[in-house]
Amino acid sequence: MAQVKICGLTDQGTVFAAVEAGARFLGFNFFPRSPRFVKADQVAAISRDVPPGVARVGLFVDPDDAMLQTVLSVAPLDVIQLHGSEPPERVVEIKKTTGLPVMKAVGVAAAEDLQALWDYGLVADMLLIDAKAPAGSVLPGGNGLRFDWRLLAGVKPTKPWMLAGGLTPDSVCEAVRLTGAKMVDVASGVESAPGVKDADLIGAFVKAANSHE
Numbered sequence: 001m002a003q004v005k006i007c008g009l010t011d012q013g014t015v016f017a018a019v020e021a022g023a024r025f026l027g028f029n030f031f032p033r034s035p036r037f038v039k040a041d042q043v044a045a046i047s048r049d050v051p052p053g054v055a056r057v058g059l060f061v062d063p064d065d066a067m068l069q070t071v072l073s074v075a076p077l078d079v080i081q082l083h084g085s086e087p088p089e090r091v092v093e094i095k096k097t098t099g100l101p102v103m104k105a106v107g108v109a110a111a112e113d114l115q116a117l118w119d120y121g122l123v124a125d126m127l128l129i130d131a132k133a134p135a136g137s138v139l140p141g142g143n144g145l146r147f148d149w150r151l152l153a154g155v156k157p158t159k160p161w162m163l164a165g166g167l168t169p170d171s172v173c174e175a176v177r178l179t180g181a182k183m184v185d186v187a188s189g190v191e192s193a194p195g196v197k198d199a200d201l202i203g204a205f206v207k208a209a210n211s212h213e
């Protein structure tokens with residue numbers, strides 16, 4: 001059984017669908033070039049009735065302090081997800097200035113990318129192990145690409161971690177089995193079109209993630 005984060009929610013209906021299905025993390029994307037971008041005031045409106053125990057995660061790509069303050073003054077967030085090229089020192093700064101736990105995304109394509117898990121494990125509260133975006137991609141995440149899960153064999157990050165990258169209702173059970181992930185994250189795998197979440201796919205994803213012992 002793995003806890004689920006549904007990333008890139010933009011409307012009340014799919015926020016409810018995710019909560020109803022049993023998702024434990026709701027991701028709101030503040031990267032303006034994403035098809036999943038959502039404004040802070042919209043997040044405030046759609047996440048108002050989120051029950052206790054469900055964490056609201058704000059996704060940022062190399063945010064400056066002004067952007068973080070602007071969003072946080074409007075949207076109630078519980079966790080900051082950093083999905084850019086923020087170095088460890090910036091992770092420390094953002095934890096301090098926001099007072100919120102930080103989840104740092106680490107892109108993996110090859111074994112050498114795993115070193116970053118130890119570097120960020122020293123400073124971040126959580127890690128998101130995602131497929132590395134191909135060079136030149138507009139989006140550093142949310143591309144529906146998976147990496148070779150066998151790279152994680154025997155790897156035990158020092159902080160709680162989520163698996164992400166190309167997960168779908170059909171593949172998540174196998175991903176959990178192979179990697180031992182206790183948490184999983186999905187964006188495009190529960191969409192009917194880029195940026196358009198599908199309540200049935202969300203339900204199927206959470207059910208599949210929970211079906212592994």
Ligand SMILES: O=C(O)c1ccccc1NCC(=O)[C@H](O)[C@H](O)COP(=O)(O)O
Binds near residue numbers: 189
């Ligand atoms: O989803 C986006 O549009 C996005 C844009 C910029 C940075 C990160 C982004 N997504 C990050 C996530 O947390 C995704 O859930 C993760 O990369 C997995 O995405 P997918 O392969 O589509 O499930």
